Amino acid sequence: MITPLVVVLGSLGTGALILALRRFVVPLALAGATLSFLAAIATFTQVQMTDSRVLQLPGLPSFPFLLLADARASLLAMVVATVNLLVVIYAAGYMTDERDQARFFAELALFTGAMQILLLAGDWILFITAWEVIALASYLLIGFWFERSGVKEAATRAFLVTRGADLGLYSGAIILSMEAGTTRIDDTLRLGGTAALVAGVALLIAAIGKAAQVPLQGWLQDAMVGPTPVSALLHAATLVVAGVVLLLRVFPLLSPSVLLLVGLVGGVTALITGLTAVSQRDFKRLLASSTSSQLGFMFLAIGAGWPGAALFHLVTNAAIKSSLFLGAGIYQHTRGSTRFDALRGVGRRHRWVYAALAVAGLSLAGIPPLAGFWSKDAVFAATLTGRHAAIFSLFAVTGAVLTGVYVARALRLLWRGPDTDERSDREQRISGLTWMAVGFGWLVVLAAVLGLAEPVLERRLGVTVPQRAAALLLGLLAALLGLVAGWLRPADYWLRRLRPVAERGFRVGDGLIDVAVRPSLALARSCDIFDRGIHDFVLSTGHGALRLALGARFLDDGIHRVVDGIGALGLALAGLTRRSDEVGIERLILALVSAVRTLGGRARQLQTGLIYRELLLASVGALAILLVVVLTY
Amino acid sequence: MTALLFVLLLLIGAYVVTVIERWAVTGRIDPVAPLAGALALLATESIVPRRPDRTLFDAAPVLMLISAVLAAAVLPLTSSGIVVDLATGGLFVNAALVYIMVALVMAGWGADGAYAMVGGWSFLGQLIAYSMLIVMPIAAVAMRAQSLSTVAIVQSQASVWNVITQPLGFVLFVLAAMGASFLPPFDLPNATALAMGVAGEYTGVRLAVFRLGRLVLVVTLATAITVFFLGGWLGPLLPGWVWTPVKTLVVAATLLAGGRYVPRLRQEHLLQWSWKLGIPLALTNIAWVGVTLLAVR
């Protein structure tokens, strides 16, 4: 009965204890993670298929603190606790040489604890609280190395983007609570009609922000500046998964039109972030993009109406993605960077790590009998059998091929490369490798065998995971195709001109420039080149004629002038084209900018910076509003 | 009638406290000296410093006397012998005590003298720090009585006095009372090192009122300690109206005599101990009282 509370307090209490004591940091963190893990397992075994455990604060029945452990929540809690335990074990090694371990492990504990609360929350207020704490903890953790350049900006960006999308959660939860007259999540999910539709869309926005789906996908790649265990946890079990958890939680609420939207978002994300992953030059950023892409698969499955498939994919993906990140972290310690040009050939130095990474990677790509194969096929079957099968399955297949491509590419880049001997003197000794290997190893094992969990999932949760023979075949084919393509040819071969755009992740904002402005500029540039070509051709023809005329000494001035005139004409044409590019496009953009700036300047004149004057203005405004209210009353 | 009796009692108390204070300083019991001293003060010329802030300078001693008397007004002599039994009596004591600080700040500023001003401002820091230690033990006491009324607080100690159940709160409250009435070793605002500080600029009638206010303040605080922690009028054999004055006098004598043997504290130590040590201890006291109350029930 009390075990859900232990799951939560195991983490939060550890965090508080670490902060209070500031010593025995690693043992405390390990003990807390283990406690939380054991409690999660106990909860999972206690909770039967449909029954749920409710834990309320004693004495305060109207208080919105309600922990509710049903089968799905306790399963997810177990996944999170497991990943957390292994990541903490790994981090014990990874952070050996770091100062400020207390801060790191305390923040990590806060992060996990908040995620557990989120999973077990039975009330919107508690849910939102946990959601906020997760955002805060992720901000702290991404910005852990805040003294390095760019880290603060990345942390702030992640925070702001997710916070902006959080408005969706707020409005959704408020609409639901007001319509249902209660803040208990289960009661609000019985709503229907317009309220459910609006709330569903609002919650979808929140989920998109947290799960880094299109168009808010950019922050996730920047978030890679945090320590690697954080990335692993963030991608596998906590931050981004929160978005999917939200959708799974409110699935009964989502109407078919919202589901279509969910599926489309997921499909587009799987595609676009897959392309981004193929183009990345940094191992961790590649993994980050692939997380978005895999979450896109989950969105697809939810959109197709099969939350069970999404849940299954989430579970396997938690193991796969965290193991990949942990492997990347080991390499990062070896070479001091995660860029591919620094990591080239590192696979041949550390073959065991490479082999483990390969297992996890192939699992991600979906090669039988590894876990990813089963879950990805569940997603495939979901898209084939669900609504809108034509669109969704197309997205799924393309996404799977892209997955194969980037997995193969990463493996290839890690294996091939210059002879490693010349680098060996530069390679650092990896401290704490034992710890890291333990955490990493177990996760890889999980990533390989979790596919067997499917029947357990179906029996315990009562969800059905769709199965189709066609899906198995299709998935295998797509994965193999992608792997072969990715192994044989480099990224530039596949992406060509899309590469720089994809590498920056199709961002909105500067993404607009990439998608709209750059191509038109490029078009203009190629026109220019063409014009120059004509010009040169004309000139050389003219010169040839001149030489001919000189040689014959029968040159007619008229001909000479004509030829020269043609040359000048071509020159003028070329110049004109070039100017029209500048005038037409750049001037347009500049005019837009200056118009905005002028407007801003006008508005700024009111802003004298003298507080008393602004106060006066503000109060005059308030009086005016009051007057209007009174008059219209 | 009660009010008259009350004023009379306070005056007697102030007189006795003066005798005790002189005894603590000189070692001799001299019952005539206070009266003679008061008469002398009334007879001397009231010198006003150059360029004072006249209103504040004149108002300060009076305010001090008034607030001390007001604080005493909500403290019971017996179960019915109380001027006004406020439902918020415990809080009111503290509210009245804060105006001692206002009075001293007014006195320090109004006199337009550097030493007086330093004394006044330093008492500001001291009392803000120590009024926390007054109000938090009172909160703990009120928790046990389930009331802020001073009569109810005394009645709640019928079985066992609060000094037994909340020794930590008692010690803190006594120290805070010494701080609030600027007795040694907490006598920064009128220390000899500051040329008598706040009191230094006063002479004649104003000094008499100032001293009277201070004495009444000591009596009030001793009564407060008696009421809040020593069971007020409760006691064997003797009637209640004897017990309260007796306890008050003993407490006042302890307050006056005890501090004489301790060296005067530096201001930063004073503040540090209050904020960093006293307040956590007071919170511990409240938690402890809460736990015992729940456990007993």
Added chain:
Amino acid sequence: MGQPIAVGFFGVVAIWFAITVFRTSSMVRSALALLAVMVALGGIFLALEAEFLGVLQLMMMASEMTIMAIFMVMYMMDPGGLGQMEMTHQKRSAGLVGALGALGGVTLAVFVAWGGGATVPTPTGQLRLLGLEIMGRSMLIFETAGVTILVAMIAATAVAIARWR
């Protein structure tokens, strides 16, 4: 009958001292006049039978205003008001806005048909009910406000002790 008289008396005192706050040139007097305003308000609270709030008002404002006085002395160029320096600006518009605000309030007070005339619980009952309110229905609000205020105080302290290079 006593109640309106008490309210009127304390009200006049409060207004008088509120005007004094902005008319006197000595900063310490300003702060103490503000304290007098608050004490008069506390008196009105007591007259309105809100005993706890009245006493609390008396207690809290005394320390607050005295602290204000010391900050005045610290940060004013002319705390004693001896130099007769001008410390006001945009007087006319400020007066206008102030008058408008007061006028609006007076209009509302006079022309709205307020109900009224209910009996209140005894002071002890009030304390009990207030406690139940804070610890029951409004607990979340109260705690939230408390934590927010705590955070703001910590932030203020952090701002104040930040090293300026």
Added chain:
Amino acid sequence: MTLTLCLLVGAVLFGIGLYGAFSQTNLVMIMMGVEVMLGAAMLNLVAFWRFLHPQAFSGQMFVLIVMTVMALEAAVGFGLATARFRAKGSVEMEEAAELKG
């Protein structure tokens, strides 16, 4: 009747506070104006509680919060004033135009 009296006092106090907050140049004096306004608000709250809803103690609780906010306002204001005084040597608001857009 008494309610109207209270509201009148509150309105006048509010006007005075408004005038003070706008007309003073010194940060601490501006805060005093704000305090007067908050005091007026508290007075109105107490009066409304007393004469309209004596059984609804959320009114009193709100007064408590306003009181705390007054203390907080002082704390935050002094924090800012201290920071500003250290940086610029003055808390005169006529000289503060860093927020100019």
